[in-house]
Amino acid sequence: MASFLNYTTSVPVDRTLLQIQKMLVSHGAQSIIINYEDLVPASMSFMIDTENGRMPFQLPANISAVARIMEEKHLPGYKKPGQPARVAWRVIKDWVEAQLAIIEAGMAPVEQVFLPYLLTDGKRTLFEVMSEKGFLIGDGGK
Numbered sequence: 001m002a003s004f005l006n007y008t009t010s011v012p013v014d015r016t017l018l019q020i021q022k023m024l025v026s027h028g029a030q031s032i033i034i035n036y037e038d039l040v041p042a043s044m045s046f047m048i049d050t051e052n053g054r055m056p057f058q059l060p061a062n063i064s065a066v067a068r069i070m071e072e073k074h075l076p077g078y079k080k081p082g083q084p085a086r087v088a089w090r091v092i093k094d095w096v097e098a099q100l101a102i103i104e105a106g107m108a109p110v111e112q113v114f115l116p117y118l119l120t121d122g123k124r125t126l127f128e129v130m131s132e133k134g135f136l137i138g139d140g141g142k
Contacts, residue, residue, distance in 0.1 A: 042060065
């Protein structure tokens with residue numbers, strides 16, 4: 001079984017957010033917004049230039065899910081205040097870094113790697129919209 005990524009991190013959330021921001025800006029992001037819930041960074045929204053124009057994306061940090069898994073697995077530090085948030089954002093940072101490497105290598109465009117996180121109405125990601133529709137496209141397969 002694979003180890004839970006970054007569960008031992010001690011990197012503060014604000015440092016990780018800055019690292020993600022720097023990566024996104026270096027790859028064309030034009031604006032970045034940190035969205036908070038109860039004073040904790042819950043998601044990062046950004047606009048980035050693509051071949052199809054400027055597009056909005058939002059990367060959610062599902063901190064409660066990370067906390068639940070850490071507790072279920074009794075991972076060291078799961079009771080430590082703020083640890084699930086640190087872990088969640090480090091995982092996102094690693095994922096963003098890998099996705100940007102795929103883009104740099106010409107393996108896929110920005111739109112393809114970030115597509116599930118495309119903001120469709122300013123509030124919901126494409127994944128959330130498609131999930132609500134049972135992932136049915138068009139006429140539902142008729």
